[in-house]
Amino acid sequence: MTTRRRAAFFTGEESDARYGTPTTGDERTLLANFLWAQRATLELKCAGLREELDRRSVAPSALSLLGLVRHLTDVERRWFRRDLAGQDAGPLYATPDNPDQDFDGAVAEPGAVEEAWAAWRAEVAFAEEFVAEAADLDIEGQDSWLGAVSLRWVLVHMIEEYARHNGHADLIRERIDGAVGL
DSSP states (O other): OOOOOSSOOTTSOTTOGGGOSOSSSOHHHHHHHHHHHHHHHHHHHHTTOSGGGGOOOSTTOOOOHHHHHHHHHHHHIIIIIIIITOOOOOOSSOOSSOTTHHHHTOOOOTTHHHHHHHHHHHHHHHHHHHHHHOSOTTOEEEETTTEEEEHHHHHHHHHHHHHHHHHHHHHHHHHHHOOOOO
16 A cells, blocks of 8 residues: 655646755855745745635634735845845835734735735845845845844845745645645
8 A cells, every 4th residue: 555645746746846946056056046945835835826815724823825925025125125235125014003014914805916926026036136146145234133144144044934934824725725735
């Protein structure tokens, strides 16, 4: 008897591009590709859903897939635009009066899902270009909490941030429609 794993590839294909990234190479290439795979996982966990993206599936948590997209948009924006590039780029969703607005305000109203994905993709594109054009991983920016941060540290932190939230996305997606997978 062959035992089947409960969670196989989410796409049903063992040729999933997320697992085709380089396994050797320079540090920038490896970190950028690990981050790319984590970003692709978030997109995959949200694939095929629309109105369900705002479902709070794990009570009493305010987490939703749409909330995760909005939150990670603000995270990308903070580290790459504001802290590393030095732009005057505040959060798109969180506010001083409601720092959890990225999650609390995640409602799949007309246009909101498309707007959230467009904002996320714009921030990811900015970050990818910033990483590709950076002189090296030791360049530094200023963070309001931590002080000086290097691009290397931000890349490692972003991989950590996505991995953590992709675990949340796994649970939320399974609760929505039973879909499981790597």
